[in-house]
């Protein structure tokens with residue numbers, strides 16, 4: 056199958072970075088609504104930034120153990136956003152939002168990804184991140200060989216990706232999408248336009264290699 060790997064760039068806090076991510080070719084832009092993150096933006100600020108997005112580029116609202124009231128505020132202010140639950144939420148917690156969502160799994164040895172994906176059968180995809188302190192965004196790569204071939208939901212590969220390793224990640228894992236934050240930053244929450252461009256070019260290179268190998 057000649058598939059285009061989708062690209063999410065997460066942790067955006069500035070207008071210029073929204074524009075540069077779109078220009079680079081991102082399909083989705085993530086806003087971190089988790090107050091303890093160095094990349095945190097308020098719901099109002101995320102909504103302001105999301106209004107810059109052109110059609111067919113999706114905003115993503117990243118939440119960590121948010122209350123139902125916070126989730127309701129986020130969905131009201133960001134009506135077109137996909138939700139990304141990146142904490143300890145249960146499937147029931149995620150489903151109460153009544154919105155399409157991604158559920159992050161924190162990969163470590165012994166983590167049963169197939170069972171996790173079955174628990175979150177209502178998720179659009181399972182996002183795989185390294186197990187780091189502070190829930191995520193740590194720029195850490197996990198051992199991709201821990202991902203079994205039979206995950207029953209689409210997979211979003213993340214965790215320490217950058218232009219130098221994303222081709223290998225895509226060729227090895229064949230994810231539906233990739234997600235990057237630290238690997239395209241000058242500092243936490245401050246994206247680098249050149250790194251975003253190089254990341255997206257590397258993803259397209261991986262797709263081209265897959266297409267070549269299939270013809």
Ligand SMILES: O=C(O)c1ccccc1N[C@@H]1O[C@H](COP(=O)(O)O)[C@@H](O)[C@H]1O
Pocket residue numbers: 065066085087089092093094117119141182184189190191192193194195213214215216234235236237238
């Ligand atoms: O970005 C954060 O600060 C963050 C905080 C809490 C949970 C998740 C967070 N970010 C997500 O972590 C992964 C991996 O990021 P990185 O590329 O390794 O920095 C990604 O999904 C971010 O959206």
